[in-house]
Amino acid sequence: MQQILTEALAVAAPRRAEGKVADYIPALARVSPDRLGIAFAGADGVVHGAGDCDEPFSIQSISKIFMLALALERVGVDLWRRVGREPSGGAFNSIVQLESEQGIPRNPLINPGAIVVTDALIGEQGSADAAIEALLALLRAQSGDPSVAVDEEVAASESETGARNRSLAWFMKNFGNLANPVEIAVGAYFRQCAVAMSCRQLARAGRFLAFDGRNPETGEVVCPPHRARRINSVMMLCGHYDNSGEFAFRVGLPGKSGVGGGILAIAPGHGALAAWSPALNDSGTSAAGAAALEAVVDRTGWSVFF
Numbered sequence: 001m002q003q004i005l006t007e008a009l010a011v012a013a014p015r016r017a018e019g020k021v022a023d024y025i026p027a028l029a030r031v032s033p034d035r036l037g038i039a040f041a042g043a044d045g046v047v048h049g050a051g052d053c054d055e056p057f058s059i060q061s062i063s064k065i066f067m068l069a070l071a072l073e074r075v076g077v078d079l080w081r082r083v084g085r086e087p088s089g090g091a092f093n094s095i096v097q098l099e100s101e102q103g104i105p106r107n108p109l110i111n112p113g114a115i116v117v118t119d120a121l122i123g124e125q126g127s128a129d130a131a132i133e134a135l136l137a138l139l140r141a142q143s144g145d146p147s148v149a150v151d152e153e154v155a156a157s158e159s160e161t162g163a164r165n166r167s168l169a170w171f172m173k174n175f176g177n178l179a180n181p182v183e184i185a186v187g188a189y190f191r192q193c194a195v196a197m198s199c200r201q202l203a204r205a206g207r208f209l210a211f212d213g214r215n216p217e218t219g220e221v222v223c224p225p226h227r228a229r230r231i232n233s234v235m236m237l238c239g240h241y242d243n244s245g246e247f248a249f250r251v252g253l254p255g256k257s258g259v260g261g262g263i264l265a266i267a268p269g270h271g272a273l274a275a276w277s278p279a280l281n282d283s284g285t286s287a288a289g290a291a292a293l294e295a296v297v298d299r300t301g302w303s304v305f306f
């Protein structure tokens, strides 16, 4: 595995030049586009890593997966009354569909869908801090690292430039699809996106999705098997916005991108992969990160379509 990861990075390295680091959140624009790392966490607890796999980065939209798991635990299938599960075919922050679809976001992984999920986890008149603490507790427990935390500078930077996300939230408020005040919901959303983790931590944290919702080391049930299956299916179809088809075509694993350059990919029955390289393609997926994952799948045959 170690050799496969090292070789995958060698294949992916030239692709860093294809992308552009996200600059609409100023704190992200400062990260070097040269960074490239990958890690794999399997059932036995050994985490293999290569390149910059120990450097923390902003997980951004990868947080939406963990928030979805927590919100489904809290409100159950009623969540699907407030958010759909179809690919959007649009950008992560698009507002156009929201109007024609009456304030019900297409899926939980585009920004409006994720804001609804966060709102549901907070609950009516609930606490945004408690929702973020629940996220951190999950990430710390599954990664086995109690130091996982929110990078408050990134959160502040995102809030300062968050007019678009606030617009999405106000729009949904108008349609009655937001229980909490806009600032409470987006405040929590900005903080979840600003969690900083390394590839190694992230691969371990997402591993339960590869094993029917169970932590394969401890046997702990993080979520029931049917829920893990559904989260994986949403990741496959919606995890990369209007680039989801391309990612399925090339990598063939449920995955979620973040504009910090991270990608979490789930290889059912095998484990979780996390890749990171900050330069993004036009849809906000890490160009070199996706190439590294494609190289791993080419060697392991882990695509779910084989």
Ligand code: GLU
Pocket: 059, 060, 061, 062, 092, 093, 111, 158, 165, 193, 257, 258, 259, 260, 284
């Ligand atoms: N925090 C980012 C935003 O709301 C998340 C987008 C992403 O990571 O894809 O713009």
